[in-house]
Amino acid sequence: MNIAERSVIMDSMTQAPITDFEIDGPVRARVENLSFFYGEKQALINVSFPIHDRKVTALIGPSGCGKSTLLRAINRMHDLYPGNRYQGQVILFPEEINIVGPEVDPMLIRLKIGMVFQKPNPFPKSIYDNVAAGLWVRGIRKKSLVDDRVTQALKQAALWDEVKDRLRTSAYGLSGGQQQRLCIARALAPAPEMLLLDEPTSALDPIATARIEELIMELAPTVTIVIVTHNMQQAARISNYTAFMHLGQMVEFDQTAAIFTSPKERRTQDYITGRFG
Amino acid sequence: MSTDDTDTGIGKIDEQALVAKANRQDFRFAILGFVVLVVAMVTLLALVLDFMIDGVPRIDADFLLNYPSRRPERAGILSAWVGTTLVMLTTAALAVPIGVAAGIYLEEYAPKNWLTDIIEINVTNLAGVPSIIYGLLALGLFVQTLRLGQTVLVAGMTLALLILPIIIVATREALRSIPLEIREAAYGLGADKWQVVSMYLLPAARPGILTGAIVGMSRAIGETAPIITIGALTFIAFLPPPPVQSTFPFINFEWLNSPFTVMPIQMFNWISRPQAGFHVAAAATGVILLAMTLLMNGLAIYIRYRIRRGMK
Numbered sequence: 001m002n003i004a005e006r007s008v009i010m011d012s013m014t015q016a017p018i019t020d021f022e023i024d025g026p027v028r029a030r031v032e033n034l035s036f037f038y039g040e041k042q043a044l045i046n047v048s049f050p051i052h053d054r055k056v057t058a059l060i061g062p063s064g065c066g067k068s069t070l071l072r073a074i075n076r077m078h079d080l081y082p083g084n085r086y087q088g089q090v091i092l093f094p095e096e097i098n099i100v101g102p103e104v105d106p107m108l109i110r111l112k113i114g115m116v117f118q119k120p121n122p123f124p125k126s127i128y129d130n131v132a133a134g135l136w137v138r139g140i141r142k143k144s145l146v147d148d149r150v151t152q153a154l155k156q157a158a159l160w161d162e163v164k165d166r167l168r169t170s171a172y173g174l175s176g177g178q179q180q181r182l183c184i185a186r187a188l189a190p191a192p193e194m195l196l197l198d199e200p201t202s203a204l205d206p207i208a209t210a211r212i213e214e215l216i217m218e219l220a221p222t223v224t225i226v227i228v229t230h231n232m233q234q235a236a237r238i239s240n241y242t243a244f245m246h247l248g249q250m251v252e253f254d255q256t257a258a259i260f261t262s263p264k265e266r267r268t269q270d271y272i273t274g275r276f277g
Numbered sequence: 278m279s280t281d282d283t284d285t286g287i288g289k290i291d292e293q294a295l296v297a298k299a300n301r302q303d304f305r306f307a308i309l310g311f312v313v314l315v316v317a318m319v320t321l322l323a324l325v326l327d328f329m330i331d332g333v334p335r336i337d338a339d340f341l342l343n344y345p346s347r348r349p350e351r352a353g354i355l356s357a358w359v360g361t362t363l364v365m366l367t368t369a370a371l372a373v374p375i376g377v378a379a380g381i382y383l384e385e386y387a388p389k390n391w392l393t394d395i396i397e398i399n400v401t402n403l404a405g406v407p408s409i410i411y412g413l414l415a416l417g418l419f420v421q422t423l424r425l426g427q428t429v430l431v432a433g434m435t436l437a438l439l440i441l442p443i444i445i446v447a448t449r450e451a452l453r454s455i456p457l458e459i460r461e462a463a464y465g466l467g468a469d470k471w472q473v474v475s476m477y478l479l480p481a482a483r484p485g486i487l488t489g490a491i492v493g494m495s496r497a498i499g500e501t502a503p504i505i506t507i508g509a510l511t512f513i514a515f516l517p518p519p520p521v522q523s524t525f526p527f528i529n530f531e532w533l534n535s536p537f538t539v540m541p542i543q544m545f546n547w548i549s550r551p552q553a554g555f556h557v558a559a560a561a562t563g564v565i566l567l568a569m570t571l572l573m574n575g576l577a578i579y580i581r582y583r584i585r586r587g588m589k
Contacts, residue, residue, distance in 0.1 A: 080464060082389055111467035121458035123477060133476070137468040186466070 026093075028053040028194060028224040029074070033088035034100065036066075036073055042248060043069045046088070049243050049253040051194070053093075056216060056225045058239035058256065060232060062271065066248040067228045068118075071196050074099060074226065075113045076106035092193075111138065114187035118199045120179035122171035122186070127163050130171045130182055134190040149189050157185035158215050177208025184215065188223070195219070197227040201234065213238050232272055236260050244268045325567070332560030340561060345543065349554025352547070354562050359516055360429070360509075360537035361498065361569070367433025367533065368440065368497050373490050376441050380448025380486075385474055404442035411439045412506025420507055427508040429517060430533040435503050440493030447489020451482035484581045491577035495570050501541040509538055540566045 029051040036044035044066050051057050059067040069078075076099070078084040086100040092112070099109050114134075122130050131150045140146060150167075154160040159181045163174070171182055180200055187195055197216070201209040216225060216238050229235050235242050235256065242259040244252045244267075252259060252268045263269045343353025383400070387393045415435035419425045425434075455478055463473040479486075517535035540562050547559040 075465065077461060077465065080461065106464075107467055107469055110465055115465040117458060117461060117465070119458060121456075121462040123459060123462065124481060133463075133468075134466040136476075137466050137472055183462070186462075190467075 025055070026053040027051065028093055029099070030091045030093070031070075031074075031088075032091065034070070034073065034090060035087040036069055036078070037085040037087075038069075038078075039083040044073070045248045047245075047248075047250045049250055051224060051226055052241055054221055054224055055240040056220050056227060056238055057241045057243065058235035059226065059228045059243050059245060060230075060235050060271075061245035061251075063230075065245040067245050068198055069248075070245070071198050071226060071228045072115075074194075074196055075115050076100070076109045077115070079106040111190075112192060113194045113196060114190070114192035115196045116180070116183050116187050116198065116200050119203050120176055120183050122174075122179050122182050124170070124172060126168050127171050127174070127182060128167040131185050131189050134186060138190055140190075149191075150185075153185040153189035156188050156215075156219065157181045158211060158218075159185055175208070177204050177211060180204060180208070180212060181215065184212070188219075192223070194224040194226065197225065199228050199230060202230060209234075232260075244271060246271070328560055328563055328567075331557055332562070332564040335557050335561035336564065340558075341565075345546075349550075349552050349558060352555065352558050354540065354543055354558075354565065356516060357538050357540045357543035357562065358565065358569075361539045361566075363429050363517060363532055364432045364436065364504075364537065364539055365494060365498055367429055368436040369490070369494060371433055372437035372440050372444055372493060372497075375437070376444025376490075376493075377448050377486055379441070380445045380452065381474060381479075383445070384449045384452045385470065385478070400442050400445050404446060407502075408439055408500050409502040409506060411435055412503030414438070415503060415507045426534065427536055428534045429537045431507055432504055432509060432537065432539070433533075435507055436497040436500060439500065439503060440497050443493040443496065444486075444489050447492070448482065448486050451485025451489070452478055454485065455481045484584050487577055487581055487584075491574060494573060498570055498573070499541055499566065501539075501545055504539055504542060505545075509536075509542055540569075 027050045031047055031049050031051070034044055034047045035042060047066075047070060049057075059070060061067050072078055073086060074090060078086070086102075089101065090099040091097070092099050092109075095112075097104055097108075099113075123133060125133075128150055131153050132146050135146050135149055140149075151160065154163060159178060162178060163182075166173075171179065174182060180203070184195075184197075184200070201212050204212065213234065216227065219225060220238075220240070227235075227239065239256045242254065242256040243250055244259065244263075244265070246267055252263060252265045254264075259268065260272060263272065339351075340353045341358065342355055343351060344355055345357075346352040379400075383393065383397065387396075412435065415431060415438070419431045419434055420427060425431050459477055459481060460473065463477045468476070517532035517537060544559045544562045544566070547555040547562070550556075
């Protein structure tokens with residue numbers, strides 16, 4: 001399926017069939033007994049949980065619990081640095097490929113799964129070039145198609161009205177919040193199957209944060225989203241599912257409402273009531 | 278002793294005295310630094326000024342357009358500056374692409390193992406090898422074994438070898454100083470290694486690479502020893518064939534195989550003559566050489582400024 005076709009499907013919100021079903025609905029990816037090592041140091045210990053299709057899954061937990069490590073494993077960011085090792089598997093549906101399998105090229109995974117980082121990291125190029133980057137990387141050069149996708153992605157990221165008159169100016173002229181929305185637009189332009197957000201609002205002020213949260217909720221019906229957040233209220237506001245992590249382990253995974261109202265684990269309860277973390 | 282009930286054991290600290298002492302120290306160091314700077318600058322300026330007073334009056338159109346002559350008042354540097362320009366072009370055309378490519382390979386592609394480490398250490402050390410050693414290598418390899426002759430091409434190849442380590446190291450430093458976030462953003466989009474390097478890393482590294490290239494070229498333009506070693510002529514009263522011609526194919530690379538001289542050699546040659554007139558000519562040549570170097574540096578600064586402004 002090419003990008004244009006996929007975006008049509010996304011736009012019409014057709015429910016594409018996904019092979020694996022949980023009680024709650026189709027599953028886009030399943031993390032199974034995932035362990036991760038930075039050299040000798042183990043950062044993830046036998047993590048398992050499902051990522052539901054076209055829902056928002058939040059990863060919460062205290063600093064150093066491994067939530068960012070887990071997110072970065074899902075698009076093989078760790079492969080950029082030597083000495084890192086994965087164990088276990090992350091199965092992506094419907095392709096049924098193991099995302100962290102050593103036989104799978106990280107580039108293939110990154111072409112399917114988009115990522116937005118903690119600090120806004122636009123390229124030192126124009127706004128247009130930033131959003132078009134993912135399309136060019138995929139060999140899409142046809143001007144009309146690129147123009148369409150750039151426009152659509154900027155609209156999806158709620159940035160279009162602010163930048164439509166200065167698409168050719170440098171992305172560095174935007175505010176921090178705008179830059180982060182630009183990074184989201186950049187990730188959305190190639191119509192990824194899944195979008196990973198690593199504390200996307202931690203460097204932003206409350207107003208910019210609110211805009212990004214709105215944006216995530218608007219995107220949720222069309223894109224599968226996994227978001228790491230420090231902010232429990234944020235997880236409660238925008239996610240459908242929440243995973244609580246502590247010391248590299250998945251302590252509890254459930255629907256967000258259940259996690260925040262009736263956590264089953266003692267540690268989850270302590271964390272969400274602010275007793276540690 | 279503290280007057281408080283709670284004795285911290287630190288006692289009474291005289292903050293005023295600490296501030297005053299720190300200020301005195303800063304002042305003393307600033308004076309010392311200023312004196313050292315003045316001594317260095319005055320020495321350099323005196324040297325350049327002396328040079329200019331001797332040389333500048335000698336520079337006129339004839340000086341630039343005449344060939345060397347036995348009569349000091351008629352001697353010019355046409356063949357020398359043309360030679361220097363051609364050798365520099367050859368050096369840049371060889372050293373910059375090879376050096377940048379080697380730097381990219383070492384920084385981005387090479388596996389991290391002991392072999393790469395050894396290559397790295399060697400490249401860094403090569404930058405410190407005396408230039409005459411390169412001259413000997415070129416004489417043995419290019420001139421005698423490969424029989425390439427004592428030509429512009431061989432001089433360009435020799436100087437390119439000499440400045441390759443500088444360009445390689447500068448390229449690596451420039452690539453390494455690119456923020457990790459840019460790299461992660463590019464890879465995160467699904468870009469392959471070549472796309473990341475060519476679309477994002479190289480443009481960001483351009484100012485640093487350019488600086489390295491210019492530092493290298495500035496060193497090459499003043500080199501005398503390796504050029505003398507490979508046997509450049511000191512008295513040349515003709516120009517290499519021009520690179521453009523009126524008949525097909527319009528460009529001509531014959532000049533690469535032509536004998537040549539360069540400005541440092543011309544200077545060296547004139548200084549060793551007894552007549553005072555030649556010493557003046559040498560000073561004038563020095564002024565031109567200095568001007569060419571400054572021009573090259575100025576151009577680099579200008580281009581770097583343009584690139585930086587374009588990126589912001």
